Amino acid sequence: MLWIIVIIVVLALIVGPSAWVKFTLKRYATDRKDLPGTGGELASHLVKRFELDKVKIEAAQEGQDHFDFGQHVVRLSPSVLKGRSLTAVAVAAHEVGHAIAHEKKQKISRLSTRYLPVAHFARRITAGLLLGWPVISALLHLPYAVPLHAAVVGLSGLLAVVVQLAILPEEWDASFNKALPILKEGHYISQEDLPKVKKILTACAMTYVAAALIRVLFVWRWFKR
Numbered sequence: 001m002l003w004i005i006v007i008i009v010v011l012a013l014i015v016g017p018s019a020w021v022k023f024t025l026k027r028y029a030t031d032r033k034d035l036p037g038t039g040g041e042l043a044s045h046l047v048k049r050f051e052l053d054k055v056k057i058e059a060a061q062e063g064q065d066h067f068d069f070g071q072h073v074v075r076l077s078p079s080v081l082k083g084r085s086l087t088a089v090a091v092a093a094h095e096v097g098h099a100i101a102h103e104k105k106q107k108i109s110r111l112s113t114r115y116l117p118v119a120h121f122a123r124r125i126t127a128g129l130l131l132g133w134p135v136i137s138a139l140l141h142l143p144y145a146v147p148l149h150a151a152v153v154g155l156s157g158l159l160a161v162v163v164q165l166a167i168l169p170e171e172w173d174a175s176f177n178k179a180l181p182i183l184k185e186g187h188y189i190s191q192e193d194l195p196k197v198k199k200i201l202t203a204c205a206m207t208y209v210a211a212a213l214i215r216v217l218f219v220w221r222w223f224k225r
Contacts, residue, residue: 020203020206021203021206021207024199024200024202025087025091025200025203025204026087027087028085028086028087028090028196028199028200029079029083029085029086029087029088030085031083031084031085032084032085032086033084034190035084035085035086035089035188035189037084037089038081038082038084038088038089039076039080039081039082039083039084039085039088039089039091039092040057040076040080040081040082040092042088042089042092042093042096042188043057043074043076043081043092043093043095044057046092046093046096046182047074047096047099050096050100050103052096052099052100052103054072054103055072055073055074055099055103056072056073056074057073057074057076057081058074058075058076059076059077059078059081060076060077061077062077062078062079063077064077065077065080065091065094066095066098067095067096067098067099067102069098069102069109069112069113072099072103074092074095074096074098074099075095076091076092076095080092086189086193086196086197086200087200089183089188089189089197090179090183090197090200090201090204091200091204093178093179093182093183093188094175094178094179094201094204094205095174096178096179096182097173097174097175097177097178097179097182098170098174100178101170101173101174101178108169108170108173109170111166111167111169111170112167168205168206171204171205171206171207174204174205175201175202175204175205176201176205179201179204180197180198180201183197
């Protein structure tokens with residue numbers, strides 16, 4: 001009975017953040033005619049306002065909003081780029097917040113440049129071990145042990161989670177030291193909408209941590225089969 005409780009608690013910790021992030025972003029994604037512009041228009045305005053001369057705005061796949069610090073590109077999904085909603089303007093401001101930190105070479109931006117390559121490496125290792133362990137066992141003449149396979153893959157997946165937690169201060173900075181003051185001071189949102197925008201910006205900051213946790217859940221379910 002104890003192990004069942006442990007599994008339920010672990011699943012709640014993993015699924016909870018991701019479900020909350022998706023729910024929050026979708027909840028406030030309804031277009032609002034009272035907002036001054038779309039997320040894409042706001043992003044373009046902020047790039048000019050903060051003189052981010054190298055930064056471009058491009059479309060991304062839905063749900064793949066991010067700032068590519070290597071290419072100096074803010075990529076926004078269609079619902080953000082063309083949407084006139086609280087979610088659209090908050091997500092756009094969050095991603096431009098990353099651009100400001102990187103283009104101005106602020107210390108906080110060093111977290112992603114230092115740790116994101118580690119996260120991507122851990123993700124590739126996890127995928128490789130998940131699918132290729134039987135082949136590795138055959139090549140090295142090692143007996144295939146499911147518990148050992150699960151442990152190695154699980155640890156590499158947890159490493160990705162730890163890395164995302166290490167980058168969390170930068171995500172928090174983009175949301176609450178950059179995006180929130182910009183939206184408040186520029187009168188892009190009303191005082192009434194401020195609590196909603198804070199929730200959206202919290203979801204933006206937690207997106208990658210939640211995604212990393214979900215990958216750990218995927219690994220667990222794969223071995224359960």
